[in-house]
Amino acid sequence: MxxxxxxxxxxxxxxxxxxSLELAARHALRDVPGLRQAQVNRVVRHVPTDYxxxxxxxxxxxxxxxxxxxxxxxxxxxxxxxxxxIDSSAWGALTKNVQQxxxxxxxxxxxxxLPVPLQGGAVDGGFRRWLLLTRKAATREGFRDAWFGRHASxxxxxxxxxxxxxxxxSARYDAEGRxxxxxxxxxxxxxxxxxxxxxxxxxxxASDARLPLKxxxxxxxxxxxxxxxxxxxxx
Numbered sequence: 001m002x003x004x005x006x007x008x009x010x011x012x013x014x015x016x017x018x019x020s021l022e023l024a025a026r027h028a029l030r031d032v033p034g035l036r037q038a039q040v041n042r043v044v045r046h047v048p049t050d051y052x053x054x055x056x057x058x059x060x061x062x063x064x065x066x067x068x069x070x071x072x073x074x075x076x077x078x079x080x081x082x083x084x085x086i087d088s089s090a091w092g093a094l095t096k097n098v099q100q101x102x103x104x105x106x107x108x109x110x111x112x113x114l115p116v117p118l119q120g121g122a123v124d125g126g127f128r129r130w131l132l133l134t135r136k137a138a139t140r141e142g143f144r145d146a147w148f149g150r151h152a153s154x155x156x157x158x159x160x161x162x163x164x165x166x167x168x169x170s171a172r173y174d175a176e177g178r179x180x181x182x183x184x185x186x187x188x189x190x191x192x193x194x195x196x197x198x199x200x201x202x203x204x205x206a207s208d209a210r211l212p213l214k215x216x217x218x219x220x221x222x223x224x225x226x227x228x229x230x231x232x233x234x235x
Contacts, residue, residue, distance in 0.1 A: 002076045003110050003167060005190065008102035010069035017101045018042045018070055024097035025072060025234040031090035032074075034081035038234040039073040039125055044198075047129075047226040060225035061134045061187050064105040064175075068227060071130075072098070079170075082109070095177075104175050106185055110167035115152035118163035122194035125231030126162065129201055134223040135188040143188050143220070144168055151216050155193065157209040160201075163194035186223075198228065 010017035018040060025038035046066060060066055076082040085091055098104070120126065135143035147166060155164050172185040195201040204210070217224070 001112050002079050002082050003112055004074045004076070004082060005108045005110065005167070006072045006074075006098065007064070007068050007105045007107065008070045008072070008098070009067045009105055011101055011103055014042065014069055020101035021070055021072060021098065022232060022234060024094060024101075027097060028074070028090065028094040029234060032085050032094060033088055033090070034076050034085045035074060036077065037075040039075075039231050040234065041071040041073070041125070041128070041130065041229040041231040043069050043071075044127075044228040044230055047228065059223055061132045061223045062106070062185055062225075065132050065225035065227075067105055070102060071229070079109070104177065106175060106180070107173040107177065108167075108169050108185075108187060108190065109171035109173075110169045110190060113148055113152075113166040113168065114164070115148070115166065116156055116161055116164035116194075118165075118194060120162045121196055122162040123233070125233045127195055127197050127201070128229050128231055129191075129193040129195070130227050130229045131191040131193070132187050132225040133189040133191060133221050134186045136220060136222045140168075140188065146220055147189060151213075151220055154209075154213040154216055158193075158204045158213070159207050159209060160195060160204045161193070162196060162200075163192075165192040165194070166190075167192070201228075 021040045025040055029035055029038060137143040167190040169187050169189055172180045172187060174180045195204060
């Protein structure tokens, strides 16, 4: 599986923007070759805290992350399928439809890993703690091994969990859709921790299972930007 994620700032009131993005996603599923699924995430709110080191001021992965109002995840079988889609005229129509209601901040290509299968409301999107991650490890491979291995094993112990998705970033794009180097967009992963609702998330994070996970996050990540989102899968 291969995912292209568009991170967007709303140009209109958020409910109107999200409705327009969902419509654009439906049209894309009909017209864009190889597109298997789309998910529109509406940002509930940003979490301006630094959970890695609570005694220092919040500093997210990139400044643009603080402006995200919505995201669209576009799912393909693999990277070649996504390249075919991007070369199609339907991709241009999708881009135009998105730009009518939102401004692109940046985009990411990623390879998803699913250590905790989706259940309950998460199957159709649902409530998620959505985190952009900047690695501490010297290499992408070192980050992947630690994230997919020891960190995922700790996440599995969280109570009330409805799923956990790890998106390992393979490419980055700026607000104009042009390839961006790592120094410009130092984002290594997107984590999606799924719960029935915010109350379930708060109860889960208040449990003892959260403590070793938090400690491991300090070892894994140099910076984190966190937003709470409500997602809707478009099929």
